[in-house]
Amino acid sequence: MSGKTIVVAGAGVIGSHFVPHLARLEDVGRVVLIDRDIYEPRNLANQDILPGDVGKPKVLVQARRLAKIRPNLEVAAIHAPLESVPLGTWRADLIVACLDSRAARQAVNERAWRVGVPWVYSGVLAPEWLARVNVYAPAAGAPCLECAWSAEDYRLLEQQYPCDGPARMPTPTGAPSALGALAAALMALECRKMLGGEVEHAAVGRQVTLNARWHQFSVTLFRPNRQCRFDHATWAIEPLACDAHDLRLADLLPESSTVRVPGQRFVRRRLCRQCGRESRVFHLECSLDPGLRQCDACGKPMATPGFDVVETLSRDLPPDVLGMSLADAGLRYGDVVQCGDRFLEIAAKGVIADDK
Numbered sequence: 001m002s003g004k005t006i007v008v009a010g011a012g013v014i015g016s017h018f019v020p021h022l023a024r025l026e027d028v029g030r031v032v033l034i035d036r037d038i039y040e041p042r043n044l045a046n047q048d049i050l051p052g053d054v055g056k057p058k059v060l061v062q063a064r065r066l067a068k069i070r071p072n073l074e075v076a077a078i079h080a081p082l083e084s085v086p087l088g089t090w091r092a093d094l095i096v097a098c099l100d101s102r103a104a105r106q107a108v109n110e111r112a113w114r115v116g117v118p119w120v121y122s123g124v125l126a127p128e129w130l131a132r133v134n135v136y137a138p139a140a141g142a143p144c145l146e147c148a149w150s151a152e153d154y155r156l157l158e159q160q161y162p163c164d165g166p167a168r169m170p171t172p173t174g175a176p177s178a179l180g181a182l183a184a185a186l187m188a189l190e191c192r193k194m195l196g197g198e199v200e201h202a203a204v205g206r207q208v209t210l211n212a213r214w215h216q217f218s219v220t221l222f223r224p225n226r227q228c229r230f231d232h233a234t235w236a237i238e239p240l241a242c243d244a245h246d247l248r249l250a251d252l253l254p255e256s257s258t259v260r261v262p263g264q265r266f267v268r269r270r271l272c273r274q275c276g277r278e279s280r281v282f283h284l285e286c287s288l289d290p291g292l293r294q295c296d297a298c299g300k301p302m303a304t305p306g307f308d309v310v311e312t313l314s315r316d317l318p319p320d321v322l323g324m325s326l327a328d329a330g331l332r333y334g335d336v337v338q339c340g341d342r343f344l345e346i347a348a349k350g351v352i353a354d355d356k
């Protein structure tokens with residue numbers, strides 16, 4: 001593989017217009033697309049798709065498109081909520097967020113800082129025909145997304161959609177296709193600067209706003225906020241080269257008395273509230289099989305009772321759980337486990353983790 005890696009979250013109003021630019025950015029060698037949704041008929045009005053794309057996962061449609069424009073581009077399509085994607089997947093040269101939900105942007109901000117990767121996000125405000133692009137670069141004393149948030153912003157924070165639930169990100173209504181394309185173009189130009197060694201000219205720590213209705217252009221400088229609710233921590237992540245089918249949960253524990261997967265949790269039992277069917281498991285919730293998400297008796301969604309959630313692994317767990325392999329417990333390559341104050345990324349043997 002040659003060229004840089006870029007992770008793109010969201011392939012909707014802005015993302016569908018943005019993704020093709022990636023194939024034409026010569027510095028890009030690998031693209032990771034993340035989106036949980038499929039294209040719907042109403043998306044034809046303002047997203048850059050064809051009628052035949054309706055009903056298909058957004059990431060697959062865009063991955064095929066990239067392959068047509070540049071066949072040698074390496075593309076990974078992840079059809080899943082971004083919160084469930086292993087932290088290691090976000091280790092890239094640049095992260096791009098084409099997301100209209102505040103909670104989703106907050107999640108990307110957190111991940112970008114944890115792995116220390118700059119990120120770009122773009123948004124539109126339909127009534128004003130306003131497109132904006134922001135760039136954040138994790139560093140000591142640098143502003144993050146949340147630095148500019150007020151108490152009101154936190155109040156407006158949309159209800160987090162759990163990776164387990166049926167909730168979907170809301171789609172902004174009425175954003176014209178051309179506005180999404182404008183935002184996408186602004187963002188692609190910032191990406192070009194960030195990847196092509198022109199970081200000093202990129203909008204790092206700034207918001208660039210273009211109001212196409214009233215022809216107004218502005219640049220706002222963000223300042224780091226000492227009262228920011230986010231901790232701004234970038235983790236020193238070490239690779240844990242192993243065979244996930246071989247290494248057992250107990251093997252992680254001598255390191256420290258407790259182990260956790262930050263931002264994720266394990267479930268011990270799944271229960272159907274409709275018909276009462278239950279299944280006993282021990283698994284990372286976000287990587288549960290579809291069969292454990294839906295009741296096989298009545299088809300209703302299965303839930304995890306509150307008492308059956310495990311946040312931290314310890315020696316107190318039953319021996320059959322401690323004897324499980326990482327893979328059987330739902331841990332994937334790229335997942336980061338916190339053992340005491342160390343952060344270890346599960347990596348396949350022979351694959352050298354990107355040591356940036």
Ligand SMILES: [Zn+2]
Nearest residue numbers: 144146147228
């Ligand atoms: Zn901050």
Ligand SMILES: [Zn+2]
Nearest residue numbers: 272275295298
């Ligand atoms: Zn049921």
